[in-house]
Amino acid sequence: MRAMPWNWTCLLSHLLMVGMGSSTLLPQQPPLLPQKRSFVTFRGEPAESFNHLVVDERTGHIYVGAVNRIYKLSSDLKVLVTHQTGPDEDNPKCYPPRIVQTCNEPLTTTNNVNKMLLIDYKENRLIACGSLYQGICKLLRLEDLFKLGEPFHKKEHYLSGVNESGSVFGVIVSYNNLDDKLFIATAVDGKPEYFPTISSRKLTKNSEADGMFAYVFHDEFVASMIKIPSDTFTVIPDFDIYYVYGFSSGNFVYFLTLQPEMVSPPGSTTKEQVYTSKLVRLCKEDTAFNSYVEVPIGCEHGGVEYRLLQAAYLSKAGAVLARTLGVRPEDDLLFTVFSKGQKRKMKSLDESALCIFVLKQINDRIKERLQSCYRGEGTLDLAWLKVKDIPCSSALLTIDDNFCGLDMNAPLGVSEMVRGIPVFTEDRDRMTSVIAYVYKNHSLAFVGTKSGKLKKMRGRSLGRSNDRPRATWLFKMST
Numbered sequence: 001m002r003a004m005p006w007n008w009t010c011l012l013s014h015l016l017m018v019g020m021g022s023s024t025l026l027p028q029q030p031p032l033l034p035q036k037r038s039f040v041t042f043r044g045e046p047a048e049s050f051n052h053l054v055v056d057e058r059t060g061h062i063y064v065g066a067v068n069r070i071y072k073l074s075s076d077l078k079v080l081v082t083h084q085t086g087p088d089e090d091n092p093k094c095y096p097p098r099i100v101q102t103c104n105e106p107l108t109t110t111n112n113v114n115k116m117l118l119i120d121y122k123e124n125r126l127i128a129c130g131s132l133y134q135g136i137c138k139l140l141r142l143e144d145l146f147k148l149g150e151p152f153h154k155k156e157h158y159l160s161g162v163n164e165s166g167s168v169f170g171v172i173v174s175y176n177n178l179d180d181k182l183f184i185a186t187a188v189d190g191k192p193e194y195f196p197t198i199s200s201r202k203l204t205k206n207s208e209a210d211g212m213f214a215y216v217f218h219d220e221f222v223a224s225m226i227k228i229p230s231d232t233f234t235v236i237p238d239f240d241i242y243y244v245y246g247f248s249s250g251n252f253v254y255f256l257t258l259q260p261e262m263v264s265p266p267g268s269t270t271k272e273q274v275y276t277s278k279l280v281r282l283c284k285e286d287t288a289f290n291s292y293v294e295v296p297i298g299c300e301h302g303g304v305e306y307r308l309l310q311a312a313y314l315s316k317a318g319a320v321l322a323r324t325l326g327v328r329p330e331d332d333l334l335f336t337v338f339s340k341g342q343k344r345k346m347k348s349l350d351e352s353a354l355c356i357f358v359l360k361q362i363n364d365r366i367k368e369r370l371q372s373c374y375r376g377e378g379t380l381d382l383a384w385l386k387v388k389d390i391p392c393s394s395a396l397l398t399i400d401d402n403f404c405g406l407d408m409n410a411p412l413g414v415s416e417m418v419r420g421i422p423v424f425t426e427d428r429d430r431m432t433s434v435i436a437y438v439y440k441n442h443s444l445a446f447v448g449t450k451s452g453k454l455k456k457m458r459g460r461s462l463g464r465s466n467d468r469p470r471a472t473w474l475f476k477m478s479t
Contacts, residue, residue, distance in 0.1 A: 042077040044069070052117040054126075056142065063126055063142075065114030070128050072145055083128075083145035086112025090132050092161050095194060097133035099152055115160070115168040118182075122174055123205060127182070129168060134158035134194070135186075139207040149207030156213050160186040160195050169243040171253050172203065173284050179204050181216055183282070185243040185255045188228060196225035197241050198255070198280070200287070217287035224287050226411065232384050236260050236273065239384060244277075245312035248284065249332050249359060251402050255280040256312045256336070257294075259384065274342040277309035279362060279418075283404035290405035293366050294382070295414035299338050299355035301422035306338035306353040311433045314359075318438035321459035325358060325421075332359040335436045335445055336420060352431040354447055354457070355420030362418050363401065369414045371399050381413035424457060431455075 044050065044066055052065035060075035068086040073079060090110040094103035116129040116137070125148055129137035136157050139149040151157040160168055167187040174180045180203040188195045200216045201224075216224040232239050242258040257278050262271040276296050283291035299306040312334060319329040333356050340351035372378060376394030393408050405412075426449065433448035443459035 040077045042071075042073060042079070044071070049113075051114040054117050054119050056119060058121075061142075063117060063119070065117040065128060067111050067113050070114070070117075070126070070140065070145060072142075081145045083140060083147075085114070085128065085130055085138065086110070086132055088112065088132055092134075092163065095134055095158070095161070096155070097136070097152070097158070099133055113163055115162070115164070115166075116170050116184075118170050118172060120172060120180070120203060122180060123203075123207070125207060127170070129159055129170075131161070131163045135160040135162070135168070137213070139212075149209075149212065151208075151212045154214075155194075156201070156215060158194065159184055160188060161191060162187045162189045166244070167242070169246040169255060171246045171248050171255075173248055173253065181284070182213070183246070183253045183255075185241075185246060185257075185280075187240045187242055189240065190233065190238070192228040192230060192233075196227045198282075198289075198292075199223075199225035200282075200289075222288045224289060226289055226292060226385070229385065236262060236384075241384075244309050247314045249314065251284055251404075252291075252363075253282050253284055256297075256309055256334075258309055261383070272343075275308055276342065277307055277338065281363075281366060283402075286404050288407065290407055290410040291403075292405070292411035293369070293414065294411075295362060295366060295369075296417040297336070297357065297362075297420065298417050299336070299353050299420045299422050301353055301425055304340060304351065304353075304425075305342070306340055306351075306355070306422075307342040308339040308348050310337040310339055310348065310352065310431065312336045313434050313436050315436035315443065316438050317358075318443040318459065319441035321443040324459075327358055327360070329438075329441070333357065333436075333443070334359055334362075334420075335434050337431045337434050337447065338420075339430055348430060350430040350450070351427050352425070353422050354424040354431060354434065354445065355422050357418065357420045365416075365418050366414060367399060367401060367403070369412065370403060370409075373409045373412060374399060378415075380409065380411070381415045382411055383413075385411055423459075424455075426455075429453060 049067045050064055054063050062073040064071040070083040070085060071079060072081040087109050089107040091103060091105040091107050093105045110132060113131040115131055118127040120127055124142045126140040126142055127137055128140060129135060133152060136152045138147055141148055169185045171183045172180055182201045182203045184201060185198045188197055201213045202211050202216060204212045239260055243255050245256040247254055257280055258275050259278055260273050261276050263274055264271050277298060278294045278296050280294045315333055315335060317325060317327050317329055317331045317333050322329045336355050338353050338355060339348035341349055373392035374395050376392050379389040379391050430450040431447045432450055434445060436445040445457045447455040
């Protein structure tokens, strides 16, 4: 992230709004920041909820996705433009939506919850997807939020009918001389026949083009998507995949998720439902999704397991922290916030931990799993997708760092959890959001909490040591 005059405002507002969904972007009393700094605030309409926020890295303009509105703000949080997105007459049972064909279900005035907000830099437009009409999207001009397009007449245009702001995540993959791709990951709310849980779509140059949001590839047998099989719901009736964060790095696109699983507690013969945090990886150029791999992630400190993912952010290591971790300053780090345990998704415990993962180490673990599976060892380990155990098949081939799969041994799951490095824990005021960047070789992390407080932490060098005790924090609080 580049240092710009508006960084403080944007960083703080990003943390506090996206992580906690509050209609006040900034805390009234930031106790851990210099007293000489003053912060401006922006409040929407009374009782209005903010859902998402993105910052134009070229101009510093801030775009806020709220219930029934999209705001464009200046870097000092003054309203420049407002675009109305709702409410409107709708019923979540109307599929296709009533704007396509007559619906026999009773219609009621329904709010439009913003579920995804992305900047398409190449075409200077904002992609704003809501909850109305099974999750259609608008393409708005960045300058004035003028509506450039609103595709709604094909089933590919309905992303998800889930009426929750944190249910969809998108990642844009850009090309110089080709149309971009949009990877979409979404909860499906028990409707896998209508919505794929993950897919790659076309982002056409023309916002009104017929192919906008069409699957990158689709024929009778294969498509650029993965759907949750209906058999999965016989095992876990309320199964869904909840997407917390997404990003691209190198040749891959990644999503961080929460997934329910049925496990047997130690010493018990009965199974209970828990939630597992998993990282999902796909090759950018894989149109058949043969490269789909997922690996469980978590964190542990002082004998306490932190397994419920709350938030994540991708950043670089920076020179100071890189020396401690034994990586390069430009290596990708994944900053994550977990809450304690695995059993409470909606009401997480207040005990939480900030942990970091070296992305290369996760990729190395995935490569090891791919190599063992293509030697014919083990099963695909993807219970939700295959329902039953399917053995890996042997094949003679070289699997390197950029291997993108074949139409065998896919999709694939990693059974052994990758553990992050705990850098800070909080027992009372649960951490709910995180952002990080490198400033003057130091890795800085800003963490938002359940009560609306902001914590600023700075990475430090402890010297390289593979046996460094976990109780020695890599980060320290900064005021």
